[in-house]
Amino acid sequence: MTDDDKTPAREVITEYAQAHFRYFRTADGTVYAQRNGHPVARPIRSQGTTGSHRQELMVGLYRDGVGVFNGTALKEALDLIEALALTEDVQHVHIRVAPGFDGATWLDLGRADGRSVRIHPSGWEVTVPDPREVCWRRTQLTGELPVPVKDTDGKGIDALLRLCNFATAETECLALAWLIGCLEPSVPVPAPFLTGPQGAGKSTGGRMLVRVIEGMSGDLRRAPKDEENLIAAVAAGWVTALDNLSHMSPDLSDAMCCIVTGAENVKRALFTDGDVFRARYRRPLLLTGIDVGVIRPDLAERLLPLRLERPRVRRTEAELWAEYAEVLPLILGSLLDLTVQVRGVEAETPTDLRMADFAHLCAQLDAATGLGALAAYRRSLDDLNDDVIEGDLLAQTVLKHAEDMAPGEAQRMTSTQWLHCLTRLYTGEDFRPLPKGWPTTGKVLSDRLKRLQPTLAARGVLIDSGRTKEGRYLEMTRTPATPPPEQQAL
Template identity: 85%
Template structure:
């Protein structure tokens, strides 16, 4: 055969690739390759250490006896495949947890064979998902989970809490609710904040909760230095666990709020001037620490305080993990059993909390088990509101002013007038200096009070805004207490 009659190498590669792989694009335009019949997809431009599609293609060509090709031929073939894939339909890829057909959800076990868990209100099964239903994306943060055990009769939950040092039953049932929430791709869950005295085992308990969902290779991390690094770590995994937090900047607090309830990050695409790269994320978050200082009100509504106590008998790390790892399949099986029960339970959705989806999950957990998770969640939010007020002198001053009002009274003033009134109240008769961070203008005061609205409302003080012909105003109301319920006459 003459040189002119030979099939170009790029065509040989492209034909082989399209015969053995399925190519599609996601909503952000990234093209993925998925081996026929296998649920794991890889971006064709990936150069990561978890295995790029280019490497996968080279190995397949060599093992099937097609040949070994140079980089130019591979690049030209992949360029053609990428261009063709951009005309295909859009499909989403998922990390660890994904929605499925008929109300089911899937949990990726992180195995090479693609074996996963299908969770449905009628039960759960271990099988390989249809690639048209679920496409898994793997990164270095995707650890392998064991095949969960069947018919555990709840033993795994007891084994887990036997190894952790939770201070009370409320913290235990909230930890259970959070783990169930981690298996739901559409339910935003508040971030557990494991607190307690030094030596209470906060980091160890955090690892144990994390590894039920992410596998034994996962671990806690130090808080990134900036928001960009935090978002990069969040987008590459499912649960993000940050250890030993001692302070939290305003930017980091805002970023954590976005992680819990969902946001999208847009930045300039590499090596381009006009294109952008989009990454949407909403992930479970876990934090540990003794004290992070002043907690902002918007973050406080997205936290789940879990308190631990110092153990009465100390055990070595080796002993704990030697006991934990063999029973991890039982723990995961018990968690899946509990998830099925919770999803099948019916309960009303509480509407007074910001994280209404998680409050509904707690109500379902109570309906399935009778544990009292919703009451524990409400009590935890009250404690966090107290922490916010204790760390905010403006909130304390507003509550002090509200104490001088009669129940049912409402006061309207401009933000500037409110600033003067609250500043006089704080300074008092001895004219003490205003603290650092005190609002300096009416606009700053108005913005601060808007952030404090949920916290103050939980203490019976309502803040509202309005406008008249002369300008805008702030209204502070102290609602009248509800009338006592009528007592029925004794028979």
């Protein structure tokens, strides 16, 4: 056979690849390869340590006796495959949790055989998903989960709560609500903040909660020093857990708000001048720490404080984690049973809370079990509002001014006039010095009050702004006292 009669290597590789793999593109234009009948997809340009498509293609060609090819032939073949895949329909790839057909939800067990959990209205089962329904993306952060146990009768939940040092039953039901929320890809959930005295097992409790979703390889990590590294870690996994926080900078606080409720990061694509890379993310977030200092109001609405207490009996790490690993299949099975039960009940959605989806989930949990999660969530938000007020002298001064207002009374002034009024109230007759960070102009005051609006509204003080012919104004209104929502329903 002459050289002209031989099939070019790139064509041999392309023909083999299209026979054994399915290629598609995502909305951002990344092309993925998926072995026929297997739900895990890999980007064809990836050179990551979790295994690239180039590597699995080379191994397949060798094991099937097709041959061993040089890098040039592989590159040319993959270039052609990528160009062809860009004409295919768009399909999403998911990490750990994904929506499915007919209202189902999928949980990736991270197993090599592709087995996953399908959660549907009538129950759940372990099966391999149809690759056209669910495409899993895996990274180094994707740990393996055990096959969950069926018909646990809630024993796994009891085992988890026994291992954690939650201070109250309210904290326990909020932790359960968060875990259920982690299994729903469309529901943004507030970030649990595990607090308590030194030695309360905050890091251990955080690991236990994370590993229910991420497997035994799931762990806590220190907060990255910059937002770019934080986003990279968030995008590579499902649950992001930050340990031992002692200070929360404004930039980190804003980044956490975006992680909880969702955002998009756009940056220049590598080795290009005009192309951009888009990263959309919304992930469950977990934090631990004794105290992070002043909490900003917008983050406070997205936190879920879980208080732990010091255990009466200490156990070794080896003993504790050996028991946890043994009961993890039972814990996961109980959580899946409870998730199906909660999703099967109807409940009214509270309309007065920022995280309405999570509040609705708490209401469903109450309807299914009678735990009182929604009332506990409201009380936790009240506690966080108290923390925000205690750490903000401007908020304290506004509330002090509102004490002299009659219920329903409204006062309107320019921001500069309000600044003079609140400054005089704070300094008092003894002219005490203004604290660091006190507003220096009317514009700064206006911006600060806008951030404090939810916190002040929870204490019966409404801040509004507008414009008349004379100029812009700020209006402060003291609302009439109303009973808590749970008392209104009685």
